[in-house]
Amino acid sequence: MKISVVLPAKNEAGAIGDTILSIIRLNKVDEIIVVNDGSTDKTANIAEQAGAKVIHHPYSKGNGAAIKTGARNATGDIIIFMDADGQHDANDIKELIKKIEQGYDLVVGARQKGSQASIGRGIANKLYNHLATYMSDHPVEDLTSGFRAVRAAKFREFIYLLPNGFSYPTTSTMAFFRAGYSVSYVPIHAAKRIGKSHIHPVKDSVRFFIIIFKIATLYSPLKMFLPFAVLLFLLATGWYGYTLYEYQRFTNMSALLYTGSIMIFLMGLISEQITALMYKKED
Structure with missing residues (x-):
């Protein structure tokens, strides 16, 4: 199976180069696509120099929009989505691929204790997981993790459902459950991001309630x-x-x-x- 990695990136010049090189060193990936979401720094140049294929958004459309662009342009049978800010360890890709080879359609990197950016976001994610477990009748270990592997053809079935913002992991996970596809989890540790976060406390709070209702409407x-x-x-x-x-x-x-x-x-x-x-x- 051909494997593609999609990295949505907005002003990630501090980490994008090392992230790409760590993926290349695995010798398991056939292509790396960086979706430059309207960056104003040297993200695109560094990504190209490191060996990635770069697709440009003329302006920032959002994390979800970058994911959709990457999925549409990826040529792999399997797509790995991960952050470009240094949070995700490229070595975990091997474990995600193993699960896919076992027959799963979506494999999510489940962040373990100590991996959350803040106490508030950690509590919110636990509430998401419990609600999603109740709605789907399946154990959900990490609903909002952006580190995941999917079968490309099945992921593209739900592209039209994905929002352009940060809640694409929630939407895609619940869509896979709803369609009856197989979902699994691999424990990972997420490091502290390099650079400035694009999350805002007020917007994040509003997004919390939106995601709660979206979980319900996407499933049952x-x-x-x-x-x-x-x-x-x-x-x-x-x-x-x-x-x-x-x-x-x-x-x-x-x-x-x-x-x-x-x-x-x-x-x-x-x-x-x-x-x-x-x-x-x-x-």
């Missing part, structure tokens, strides 16, 4: 909406029982809670059908 919206609908239904029934016993009447609050329960259930049901249409493959 009804599984997310149903507990809330049941909770409102039970509250409505409990309140109705109380008011019937005390005042012998049906109150507006009970009607509101019952209505809310039905509306949330119907929203989940409709969302479930829309999600099913999203994954419908055309002949």
Whole structure:
């Protein structure tokens, strides 16, 4: 199998050269593609000098957009996605490939304890993992890791679903689960990045809530909406029982809670059908 490595890069001049050389030294990769996402430093020049094929975005489109560009241009049967900032150890590529050879369609490098950039992001990632495990009924060890190996043909099936921002790992993982493809994990240690992070605390917080809802809508919206609908239904029934016993009447609050329960259930049901249409493959 031919293997391609895709490195999305924006202003990663401090680490991109060493990252590419470490990949080349493995002698397992057939091509290295660096997607220069509107860098204003020497990222592109250093990448070309190190031996990578460089594809340019005329302006910054986002990490996810760079991933999609790389996937469209990769010629390998297997694509390895990894960061260009020095966080990922190229030697772990060998373990990812072993899992692919065992028959898995997506293999994710699961960051171990001490690999998170901050306590807040570590807590957020644990919440993502627990929610994704609940939604998919499969153990999810690291939902947001950007170090992963995929079968190229299957990954391209979901390119249209991927966002242009930083949540492409979440989207692709849940899409593979939804399609019934095999997903596995390899433990890795992520080092501290070289250079300045492109993550912003305020935007990251907003992104946290967006990802929570995206996890639900990408897999099974009804599984997310149903507990809330049941909770409102039970509250409505409990309140109705109380008011019937005390005042012998049906109150507006009970009607509101019952209505809310039905509306949330119907929203989940409709969302479930829309999600099913999203994954419908055309002949």
